[in-house]
Amino acid sequence: MSILVTGGAGYIGSHTCVELLNAGFDVVVVDNLTNSREITLKEVESITNKNLTLYSVDLLDSESLHKVFENHTIDAVIHFAGLKAVGESVEKPLYYYETNLRTTINLCKVMEAHHVHKLVFSSSATVYGIPEQVPVLETAPIQATNPYGRTKIMIEDILRDVAAASDKWSISLLRYFNPIGAHKSGRIGEEPSGIPNNLMPYITQVAVGIRDELSVFGDDYPTEDGTCVRDYIHVVDLALGHLKALEKLDSSSGTQAYNLGTGNGYSVFQVISAFEEASGKTIPKKVAPRRAGDAPVTYADATKAEQDLGWKAERGLLEMCEDSWRWQSHRSKQNAK
Ligand code: NAD
């Protein structure tokens, strides 16, 4: 079976390629490498001792995408490609709407033309905005606080309409909570360009001395220690969720949304403590003002994924921190060479 992975050179995509290859799938990656590097896929090949095929193609380029489908018999698509920086999406909304929506529309049109109707889409817990209740169920109200989040809501709507128009389609909308961690080998992981927006890459960069100190955005939230609570999920657990979702597409039609989270919430201070324990490093920090748009508390009810897909996250916070730290240490040593 051949799986097309868009955005397969990126953070979550590369970890999913490892699990797909390990499970015996043939993997074809389409990635324009705007936020990733080809070497990551070489690492994937070396970790798994298997080969994959990379097309350095922009999903906005339908003609090239058609050629990929002509060259391979694709059974299903996992669609990671897209832009994901919340702050940038506020500054450049048209760039975000155009890229995230048009790439997905192009992809679906090309899939349709080649009679491929199985799709797993990277949605996000951002579609719940600031949830009224936790744990968050898939049936919770949908709302977003920024253009990036609205692209995910719009794409979910588009995909529901596509599946409603033809029962050939089977589409899984996976709503990720907060992916962190890295592959055990330390050879692939999250690699943000510039100053990290997200908590874990910022912490790891402070730990290796790239940044001086972490700003904790707000300690006056109505939580136990005053800092925001999130559902951090190991990227390998997340990757494995995609394999379960793929399997399910064979026996279902229409669209289904699934939360992929652990069901546990941890505060910013708890994450910092866990990281300090895992790495043996102290993370200098200061409390800074709240960041606009942050939900005080969000974590998943992931029961639906467990019941329908037979998937459950297994890796805990300490392991996530150990693996993030191994990856960052490895990268820093490589950069120093
Ligand atoms: P990433 O940036 O590491 O990976 C995305 C990949 O898509 C990159 O390799 C990039 O080069 C590629 N890409 C971007 N635009 C493209 C285009 N026009 N054509 C072809 N390739 C293109 O991001 P990630 O963290 O791996 O996220 C993957 C998906 O998961 C994204 O859709 C993101 O919105 C979603 N998601 C991520 C998170 C998170 O915290 N990382 C949380 C929820 C949802």
Ligand code: UFG
């Ligand atoms: N935080 C800090 N300091 C930092 C970075 C983050 O205190 O330097 C705090 C944030 O205020 C928040 C928590 O750490 O309380 C987590 O923040 P992240 O930016 O790591 O994650 P978010 O929950 O804000 O958002 C992430 C992705 C979104 C995705 C969402 C899914 O950035 O794209 O998870 O829930 F949609």
